[in-house]
Amino acid sequence: MRTPMIAGNWKMNKTPAETKALIEDLKKIENRSGAEVVVCPMTVCLSTAAEALKGSEIHLGAQNVHFADKGAYTGECNAASLKELGVEYVIIGHSERRQYFAETDVTVNQRTLKALEAGLKPIVCVGESLEQKQQGITNEVVCLQTKVALLNVGEKIDDVVIAYEPVWAIGTGLTATPEDANATIGAIRGAIREVFGEAADRVRILYGGSMNDKNAHDLMAQPEIDGGLIGGASLAAEKFSGVINFN
Numbered sequence: 001m002r003t004p005m006i007a008g009n010w011k012m013n014k015t016p017a018e019t020k021a022l023i024e025d026l027k028k029i030e031n032r033s034g035a036e037v038v039v040c041p042m043t044v045c046l047s048t049a050a051e052a053l054k055g056s057e058i059h060l061g062a063q064n065v066h067f068a069d070k071g072a073y074t075g076e077c078n079a080a081s082l083k084e085l086g087v088e089y090v091i092i093g094h095s096e097r098r099q100y101f102a103e104t105d106v107t108v109n110q111r112t113l114k115a116l117e118a119g120l121k122p123i124v125c126v127g128e129s130l131e132q133k134q135q136g137i138t139n140e141v142v143c144l145q146t147k148v149a150l151l152n153v154g155e156k157i158d159d160v161v162i163a164y165e166p167v168w169a170i171g172t173g174l175t176a177t178p179e180d181a182n183a184t185i186g187a188i189r190g191a192i193r194e195v196f197g198e199a200a201d202r203v204r205i206l207y208g209g210s211m212n213d214k215n216a217h218d219l220m221a222q223p224e225i226d227g228g229l230i231g232g233a234s235l236a237a238e239k240f241s242g243v244i245n246f247n
């Protein structure tokens with residue numbers, strides 16, 4: 001009942017010209033899995049990407065959005081501008097934002113609410129650090145992150161996507177086992193159910209963390225895993241194609 005999603009987080013890679021070239025390559029790929037494919041280029045590449053994606057079935061996402069409508073926030077980008085450019089999804093609370101840009105559960109919630117208000121669909125990232133995993137508190141950490149991120153979301157819960165991304169697995173080549181990822185995502189769904197009831201069964205929860213064309217099949221075979229948020233393996237069309245066609 002949940003349409004799988006494969007989303008590429010291109011982080012601070014690809015110039016506008018490279019963005020256009022990669023999108024042209026992606027448009028040639030046959031999508032045999034039926035997954036909803038999303039690409040999230042740098043903010044400065046979004047208008048090039050929107051133009052290149054015209055007429056294609058690939059969706060456009062941003063990597064961040066500010067929680068104010070407008071104002072003195074040098075370097076930030078507001079939801080109205082993303083909307084105007086044709087952006088549909090926005091990644092919020094990626095661990096790199098939390099680590100390098102002082103993002104907290106509270107600002108993740110503020111950004112999520114602003115995105116939803118503007119008609120954007122947030123892809124909210126949660127995940128435990130290596131230390132938290134070793135202490136055996138993964139479920140507590142990710143469930144709390146999820147509940148705080150979704151405070152006051154109300155009926156807009158149906159527009160939210162969650163990405164479970166263990167911090168120790170991002171860009172490291174280490175991946176959670178399919179079984180572990182499935183269990184943690186099941187716990188996240190349980191936390192959503194506590195607040196939003198049966199809507200939890202409609203919320204897509206992705207796995208992210210060194211997911212690639214080799215391991216996507218086994219991860220996607222798990223019942224709780226509804227897709228992937230892909231960093232490194234989304235930067236070249238051939239590899240990303242292997243993830244999109246995970247079946």
Ligand code: PEP
Nearest residue numbers: 170171208209210231232
């Ligand atoms: C990410 O940045 O969201 C991510 C999962 O990166 P990678 O696939 O490179 O680990």
